[in-house]
Amino acid sequence: MNNNPIFIIAKKEYTDAIKNVLFLTLLLFLFILVSISLLVTAFNFQSQVAQYNTAIAQLKSMGQIGAILEKPQYFPLQMLRGTIEYLEIIGAIIGIILGYICIAKEKGNNTMLLLLSRPVTKTSFIGGKILGNSLLILSLLGLILIFIISSISGIGHVFFSSIELLKLFLAFLFSYIYLMFFFCLSALLSIFFKNIPNALIVSFAIWLLIVLIIPQIGDTMDPDNQIPGGFFNSMHMTKIQQNEVISKFRTYETFRNALEESSVEKHYERLVFATLGIKDIYNGKSLNVIFKDKWGDFIWISSYYVGSILLAFALFKNKRVLEKMS
Amino acid sequence: MFEQLSTVAINEIRVLVREKTFLLLLLIFFLLTLFSAYIGWSTKTTILAVYRQSVITLKQAGTANIPSNPFTGIAHLSIFRNMIIYIFLVGSLMAIVVGHRAFIRERKSGVTQLIFSKPLSRSSFILGKILGITIVLLMLIIATFLVSIISSALIPNQQLTMLEAAKLFSFYIVSFLYMFIFSMLGLIFSIILPTESLTLLVPMIFWVAVTFIIPELTTGQNPVALLNPTNIIQTTSQGPFFNFMHTVLSPFSVEQHYTTISQPLLETQKQFRSLGILEIIKQNGGSFLSLMLYFFISVFLTFYSFGRYKVTNDKIYE
Numbered sequence: 001m002n003n004n005p006i007f008i009i010a011k012k013e014y015t016d017a018i019k020n021v022l023f024l025t026l027l028l029f030l031f032i033l034v035s036i037s038l039l040v041t042a043f044n045f046q047s048q049v050a051q052y053n054t055a056i057a058q059l060k061s062m063g064q065i066g067a068i069l070e071k072p073q074y075f076p077l078q079m080l081r082g083t084i085e086y087l088e089i090i091g092a093i094i095g096i097i098l099g100y101i102c103i104a105k106e107k108g109n110n111t112m113l114l115l116l117s118r119p120v121t122k123t124s125f126i127g128g129k130i131l132g133n134s135l136l137i138l139s140l141l142g143l144i145l146i147f148i149i150s151s152i153s154g155i156g157h158v159f160f161s162s163i164e165l166l167k168l169f170l171a172f173l174f175s176y177i178y179l180m181f182f183f184c185l186s187a188l189l190s191i192f193f194k195n196i197p198n199a200l201i202v203s204f205a206i207w208l209l210i211v212l213i214i215p216q217i218g219d220t221m222d223p224d225n226q227i228p229g230g231f232f233n234s235m236h237m238t239k240i241q242q243n244e245v246i247s248k249f250r251t252y253e254t255f256r257n258a259l260e261e262s263s264v265e266k267h268y269e270r271l272v273f274a275t276l277g278i279k280d281i282y283n284g285k286s287l288n289v290i291f292k293d294k295w296g297d298f299i300w301i302s303s304y305y306v307g308s309i310l311l312a313f314a315l316f317k318n319k320r321v322l323e324k325m326s
Numbered sequence: 327m328f329e330q331l332s333t334v335a336i337n338e339i340r341v342l343v344r345e346k347t348f349l350l351l352l353l354i355f356f357l358l359t360l361f362s363a364y365i366g367w368s369t370k371t372t373i374l375a376v377y378r379q380s381v382i383t384l385k386q387a388g389t390a391n392i393p394s395n396p397f398t399g400i401a402h403l404s405i406f407r408n409m410i411i412y413i414f415l416v417g418s419l420m421a422i423v424v425g426h427r428a429f430i431r432e433r434k435s436g437v438t439q440l441i442f443s444k445p446l447s448r449s450s451f452i453l454g455k456i457l458g459i460t461i462v463l464l465m466l467i468i469a470t471f472l473v474s475i476i477s478s479a480l481i482p483n484q485q486l487t488m489l490e491a492a493k494l495f496s497f498y499i500v501s502f503l504y505m506f507i508f509s510m511l512g513l514i515f516s517i518i519l520p521t522e523s524l525t526l527l528v529p530m531i532f533w534v535a536v537t538f539i540i541p542e543l544t545t546g547q548n549p550v551a552l553l554n555p556t557n558i559i560q561t562t563s564q565g566p567f568f569n570f571m572h573t574v575l576s577p578f579s580v581e582q583h584y585t586t587i588s589q590p591l592l593e594t595q596k597q598f599r600s601l602g603i604l605e606i607i608k609q610n611g612g613s614f615l616s617l618m619l620y621f622f623i624s625v626f627l628t629f630y631s632f633g634r635y636k637v638t639n640d641k642i643y644e
Binding site: 025033037040043044081082085086088200201212215217220223227245248249252 | 347350358368369372375376377379383387389392393396408411415416419521522523526527530531534538539542543548549550554555
């Protein structure tokens with residue numbers, strides 16, 4: 001097994017990346033972002049509790065019962081909203097950079113064709129690259145997972161239950177699938193483009209479209225998002241009444257939803273937000289209930305993942321593409 | 327000197343408009359501008375209809391006190407409010423690429439030594455580059471303004487008055503200032519860093535910090551929530567931590583200064599409709615001055631970085 005070219009290339013990929021300044025800079029940056037998002041969420045919760053206590057004290061001083069106010073509830077997994085959003089945005093950039101580096105270094109040093117002149121098949125070459133970077137992304141996510149668990153339990157003194165840990169683990173597994181899609185996308189483009197920095201810019205343009213712009217358009221078209229706090233809340237409408245109203249705008253909603261569904265990021269977000277209970281209706285629900293609703297999103301992100309890997313293999317085996325590299 | 331300067335600037339424009347990646351980003355930007363007017367109009371029409379339908383549903387349920395229509399009097403210009411987001415997402419990123427490409431080309435091809443063996447001063451060269459970038463960004467902004475005007479003219483009952491058109495133009499001028507700062511960021515790092523990938527990545531890290539981190543720390547909003555124009559209208563900072571962060575970080579929040587001026591210019595809220603352009607600038611003088619200050623600082627830093635650039639010792643790695 002040790003002499004298998006796939007494992008040798010995978011090991012080389014892993015060791016090269018952990019020595020790469022670019023990768024380490026991004027990793028450090030991601031850790032800073034995760035820390036900031038945890039800190040901001042913690043302070044947000046603290047300010048909600050302070051507001052609640054002030055309101056209760058005011059009501060009591062006026063001789064009224066404070067129980068009419070809903071006490072802010074602490075759910076540790078919901079604290080991870082910012083972290084997941086940063087993984088959506090910055091995690092995807094890390095995937096892109098890794099995909100770019102893994103091909104750019106071979107092209108830049110002219111080692112790709114040299115390597116292929118040795119007893120290394122194209123499948124082993126690209127398989128090794130994918131395996132090595134898969135392990136790297138899994139290690140990165142593992143480190144973030146450990147960091148989150150230790151900071152929430154160590155500093156916040158809140159301990160996760162076994163089911164919460166399982167949900168957290170699953171959320172990070174989905175994050176791996178999502179990040180690997182961007183890795184493959186960028187690697188694919190780096191193989192395809194003769195001028196490699198162009199591949200990086202095109203990857204960023206695609207990232208901008210599918211991670212930021214398309215979900216943003218879908219979000220701003222939502223009638224409920226037109227007023228801070230929600231339009232239907234301002235109208236004091238029940239969920240049934242809201243659905244009744246929205247059902248009259250089926251074409252608009254179908255277009256809006258189709259726009260969101262065209263983005264892999266939205267499927268990832270829906271799946272992870274449901275798994276972690278960040279979306280309130282799934283908070284505290286069993287994994288069975290969540291997956292009954294969200295299996296479609298899981299199929300979507302898995303299809304993007306498998307599709308991009310297969311495409312990377314197919315493109316790399318294409319003679320004309322390899323000729324462009326020489 | 328003027329001849330040298332204009333030669334460098336014209337060359338910069340020529341090379342940029344031939345670059346496929348720049349043209350791709352430009353295409354995305356124009357499509358977004360065109361799409362933004364349609365999205366704004368479609369959303370505006372739909373939310374008014376949603377309100378009417380909600381009233382019917384509430385009346386059928388026997389609700390006596392129905393809240394008044396929160397969307398009454400939505401301004402024509404507000405259909406462009408998504409442009410604020412597109413400028414600080416796509417516009418600034420495109421500006422980074424423009425600035426980055428402006429000098430990395432010369433460094434990569436190794437022609438800087440050759441260029442300075444000619445009778446060309448450093449200041450003429452860098453000033454020419456800045457002028458070229460400025461013209462490219464101004465052309466882009468004017469074209470975007472025209473796309474917005476045309477798209478609003480194509481939408482029924484959406485024709486802009488002269489004052490509204492002037493406000494829209496002012497918004498694009500402010501957007502130019504914002505994009506220019508980022509283009510200088512791209513240029514500065516393409517001068518000082520030794521690795522090509524880092525020259526693009528480091529300004530992008532700055533971009534992420536300005537677009538997501540600082541606003542998150544000052545408002546307490548999650549990164550994705552900040553991309554919704556409705557959310558950036560309200561500031562949720564409460565409590566000592568956010569108050570402190572707001573005080574400390576606000577001067578550095580270029581994005582916040584930009585949105586503070588852009589919102590009244592695009593009449594995103596009813597109370598902004600009655601304001602004239604001068605009143606808006608007067609009311610948001612602090613933000614306007616801050617943007618101007620960042621504009622000049624970015625130019626100064628570009629000159630400073632280029633002054634320290636060693637032509638003979640330059641090496642750039644992949």
